[in-house]
Amino acid sequence: MPYLKRFIYIVMLIKxxxxxxxxxxxxxxxxxxxxxRGEPVDxxxxxxxxxxxxxxPEFQEVRKLHDFFTVCRTPELACEVAMQxxxxxxxxxxxxFSDILVxxxxxxxxxxxxxxxxxxxxxxxxxxxxxxKLTPEGAVGRLTYVGDAxxxxxxxxxxxxxxxxxxxxxxxxxxxxxxxxxxxTMSKSKAWLTDFPVDSKRLLGMLTDAIVDYLEMQxxxxxxxxxxxxxxxxxxxxxxxxxxxxxxxxxxxxxLVERLQQQSIPLVPLTLFAKGAGHSxxxxxxxxxxxxxxxxxxxxxxxxxxxxxxxxxxxxxDPQDMYKTPEEIRALTTEMVRKFGKQRYIANLGHGxxxxxxxxxxxxxVDAVHKAL
Ligand code: CP3
Numbered sequence: 001m002p003y004l005k006r007f008i009y010i011v012m013l014i015k016x017x018x019x020x021x022x023x024x025x026x027x028x029x030x031x032x033x034x035x036x037r038g039e040p041v042d043x044x045x046x047x048x049x050x051x052x053x054x055x056x057p058e059f060q061e062v063r064k065l066h067d068f069f070t071v072c073r074t075p076e077l078a079c080e081v082a083m084q085x086x087x088x089x090x091x092x093x094x095x096x097f098s099d100i101l102v103x104x105x106x107x108x109x110x111x112x113x114x115x116x117x118x119x120x121x122x123x124x125x126x127x128x129x130x131x132x133k134l135t136p137e138g139a140v141g142r143l144t145y146v147g148d149a150x151x152x153x154x155x156x157x158x159x160x161x162x163x164x165x166x167x168x169x170x171x172x173x174x175x176x177x178x179x180x181x182x183x184x185t186m187s188k189s190k191a192w193l194t195d196f197p198v199d200s201k202r203l204l205g206m207l208t209d210a211i212v213d214y215l216e217m218q219x220x221x222x223x224x225x226x227x228x229x230x231x232x233x234x235x236x237x238x239x240x241x242x243x244x245x246x247x248x249x250x251x252x253x254x255x256l257v258e259r260l261q262q263q264s265i266p267l268v269p270l271t272l273f274a275k276g277a278g279h280s281x282x283x284x285x286x287x288x289x290x291x292x293x294x295x296x297x298x299x300x301x302x303x304x305x306x307x308x309x310x311x312x313x314x315x316x317x318d319p320q321d322m323y324k325t326p327e328e329i330r331a332l333t334t335e336m337v338r339k340f341g342k343q344r345y346i347a348n349l350g351h352g353x354x355x356x357x358x359x360x361x362x363x364x365x366v367d368a369v370h371k372a373l
Contacts, residue, residue: 022151022222025159032093032162035346036225036269036290036312044337044345045092046369047164048362049273050352051085052097055359058084068113069105072098075149079156082149086160088359089366093161093225093346096150096218100168100229103210104177106142108135117181124180124188128199136206140213147221154222165223167214169230169274170207170248174200186235193244200244208248212255219260219268227271227293228252231351234276234295241277246287249274253288271314275351281306296321296350300339313340316350322361329361330368337372 027033031045053059059081062071071077078097086094101111101119112120125131146165153163168176176182178189192200215226228249233241253270260267272284273293284292285307294303294315303313321332337347347369353362 022154024154024222025157027159027162027224029092029161032164032346033224033269035344036271038310038312038344041342043092043370044340044342044347044373046347046366047091047093047095048085048349048353048365049095051089051091051095051362052081053353054355055353055357055362056084056088068099069102069111072102073145075145075152078145078149079153082153083156085362086157089362090370091161091366093164094153094157095164095166095227096146096153096223098146098149098166100166100173100231101176102143102146103139103168103173103207103214106139107206107210108133109177111176119176119181121177121180125178125203128196128202131199131203131206134206136210139210140217143214143217146214147217150218150221150223162224163222164225164227165215165218165221166227166229167211167218169228169233169245169252170204170211171236171245172230172232173207174203175232175235177203186232190235193240204244204248208251208255211252212259215252215256216259219256219265223268225269225271225291227273227291228289230272230274230277233274236277238277238279241274241280242283245274245277246280246283249289250287257288269312273314278303285311291346293348294350298350300336304340309344312344312346314346314348316348317365319349319351319354319357322349322353322357322365324361326360326364329364333365333368334372337369342373 031041031043034041035045062081066077071081082094082097085091105111110122114120150165157163175186175189178192230245233245249272257267269290271291271293272289275295278298281303291312291314292307294313296316296318298316317333317336321329
């Protein structure tokens with residue numbers, strides 16, 4: 001029996017190492033990864049949150065034929081839409097097409113995407129007794145389609161640019177699961193934090209564990225950088241952000257590091273994007289993340305002072321600036337890049353690109369980043 005165990009262990013180890021290698025084509029443009037590691041870059045790398053999305057007519061065409069989550073669950077379709085922005089723009093990274101809400105789905109919740117509304121959970125969590133309905137066992141096994149899409153995408157990219165994987169962070173996912181969709185106030189989720197602190201911790205812990213499994217799986221499938229979206233940090237006070245978001249974000253990184261170390265799999269750079277948490281940059285800088293994403297409310301020079309020299313910053317043009325004239329976009333982008341500087345910087349918007357953004361704005365934004373320094 002011990003021999004069989006050892007044999008299975010060795011087979012699994014070889015499998016996981018092969019998965020990391022996977023014979024992917026060599027990387028031609030590694031500026032994103034070099035910026036993440038603090039190494040010199042040829043040019044400032046740029047990508048855009050939601051770069052595959054509704055502002056692209058070819059994305060709309062795919063969506064006319066397929067439901068949102070069908071696109072996420074079908075690796076061919078997910079790769080096709082993830083490739084779309086790369087065909088148009090001189091981007092330095094790709095991001096796998098998926099959504100943060102695939103984790104609540106894997107935990108047994110129904111999530112629908114309604115046109116003009118956004119995500120809808122027909123049966124949100126109403127009381128702590130609803131936690132019993134969640135199915136954390138084997139959750140990552142229900143997300144293998146994301147890993148398949150990542151591996152396929154690495155091949156399709158032919159080494160052109162690195163591939164980013166991502167996840168939602170626990171507080172943001174908890175919010176959607178309780179509110180049943182987007183919310184302006186997050187009043188129900190905040191009520192959970194005060195009325196049911198123990199159950200809130202249980203839910204956040206359950207999400208943390210699922211996220212660690214999910215990021216491990218994405219790394220093995222070929223993701224070259226991982227971004228954690230704490231998009232709903234903006235609803236928390238600094239005190240609550242430090243209490244209800246930060247410990248889990250830290251735990252995710254610590255557990256992932258340990259998990260990958262045990263299997264001798266190299267850790268990829270990690271980005272923390274906590275929207276609206278510019279009040280806690282110093283604290284964010286202590287969590288072991290390589291890159292901190294900034295929204296547009298944060299001044300680049302001030303952010304650098306807060307995080308120190310050893311962290312890469314990402315961001316942070318206001319997505320609404322993309323509705324300005326090409327001349328204005330170029331001027332604002334150039335100014336932004338110059339404020340951040342060439343080292344340890346990844347250009348991006350301060351949040352996702354919005355659906356009516358003119359294509360030309362993206363062209364100008366990407367070009368202005370590359371020409372700024
Ligand atoms: O960046 C990319 O190109 C990769 C794809 C991506 C999507 N969602 C596709 C998407 C990523 C990284 C996300 C992350 C995501 N999803 C976040 C975190 C980032 C953020 O914006 O704060 C959040 C909060 C979600 C949840 C979500 N998904 C919402 C609130 C919505 C509706 C609002 C909106 O912008 O439409 C979605 C839908 C969604 N996810 C779309 C896309 C392209 C548009 C829906 C459609 O095609 O019908």
